[in-house]
Amino acid sequence: QVQLQESGPGLVKPSETLSLTCTVSGGSVSSYYWNWIRRSPEKGLEWIGYIYYSGTTNYNPSFKSRATMSVDLSKNQVFLKLRSVTAADTAVYHCSRGQGSSVTPFGYWGQGALVTVSS
Amino acid sequence: DIQMTQFPSTLSASVGDRVTITCRASQSIGNWLAWYQQKPGRAPKLLVYEASTLETGVPSRFSGSGYGTEFTLTISSLQPDDFAIYYCQQYKSYSLTFGGGTKVEIQ
Numbered sequence: 001q002v003q004l005q006e007s008g009p010g011l012v013k014p015s016e017t018l019s020l021t022c023t024v025s026g027g028s029v030s031s032y033y034w035n036w037i038r039r040s041p042e043k044g045l046e047w048i049g050y051i052y053y054s055g056t057t058n059y060n061p062s063f064k065s066r067a068t069m070s071v072d073l074s075k076n077q078v079f080l081k082l083r084s085v086t087a088a089d090t091a092v093y094h095c096s097r098g099q100g101s102s103v104t105p106f107g108y109w110g111q112g113a114l115v116t117v118s119s
Numbered sequence: 120d121i122q123m124t125q126f127p128s129t130l131s132a133s134v135g136d137r138v139t140i141t142c143r144a145s146q147s148i149g150n151w152l153a154w155y156q157q158k159p160g161r162a163p164k165l166l167v168y169e170a171s172t173l174e175t176g177v178p179s180r181f182s183g184s185g186y187g188t189e190f191t192l193t194i195s196s197l198q199p200d201d202f203a204i205y206y207c208q209q210y211k212s213y214s215l216t217f218g219g220g221t222k223v224e225i226q
Contacts, residue, residue, distance in 0.1 A: 045155075045163070045206055045217040060214055061120070094162060104210045105153035107174070109162035 002027035004095050004110035012089075012117050018082040020113055022095030029053050029071055033103040034078040036069065039112065040091040050103050051078060058103075085117045121145055121209050125218035131226040138194040140221045142207035147187045151211040154183055154192045157204045157220075166205075167192065197223070 008020035022034065036048040049059035051069040059067050068081045078095055092112040099107035122145035132138050142152065150170035155163040165174045167183035170190055180195045194201055202225055207218040 039157075039163075044220045045208070047208075047215040047217070058213060099165065099168065104215055105165055105168040105208065106155070106163070107165050109164075111160075111162050 002108050006110045006113035018085050020080045022078040024076045029076050033098045035096045036080045038091040038093045087117050090117045120214050123218040129222045133226045136197045140192045142190045142218050144188045148209045148211035152190050153208045155206045
């Protein structure tokens with residue numbers, strides 16, 4: 001059974017960079033699409049973008065200028081960096097895998113990592 | 120972006136009730152729609168995809184329907200485990216978008 005676990009700092013200062021890691025167990029990062037999705041009381045669920053194991057990315061236009069995703073096949077990990085954060089970026093960040101070999105729908109989810117943006 | 124509008128935003132119901140949640144797309148998305156259930160402190164769970172196909176293991180009291188711009192998720196007989204937030208999501212366009220969510224709470 002594929003399991004995803006997000007990790008990273010729970011507190012980030014305004015204007016700094018949010019960095020998160022998604023560690024995949026019970027399966028391989030290879031051959032799949034990996035998404036980052038965030039959840040907040042104000043905006044509900046927001047799709048940030050995806051990365052294919054080969055490195056191909058597609059970002060939500062709302063995040064395109066600030067988000068960067070990458071993968072490390074040797075460590076079975078997926079990464080998210082979000083630059084120039086503000087309080088509006090406070091949210092629970094989930095990594096997710098598409099169903100089968102598709103980008104979506106999102107069949108596998110991590111529990112999420114709460115990130116608070118505050119000085 | 121394709122905008123997804125869900126209603127109601129909150130729904131109060133009792134165990135055994137039939138519950139219907141509606142999701143409307145700002146343009147036609149065919150049947151490229153999924154529904155998710157989210158409980159506090161837990162990851163969202165895929166319930167329905169392609170508008171009406173039940174994910175493996177999802178109880179048959181859940182059903183999805185619709186095509187084009189209007190979709191519904193129905194719970195035929197609400198169970199205690201079903202009190203949660205439900206989201207729709209379109210995947211017609213490359214920019215994926217969710218509805219705002221419907222909270223199903225105990226009446």
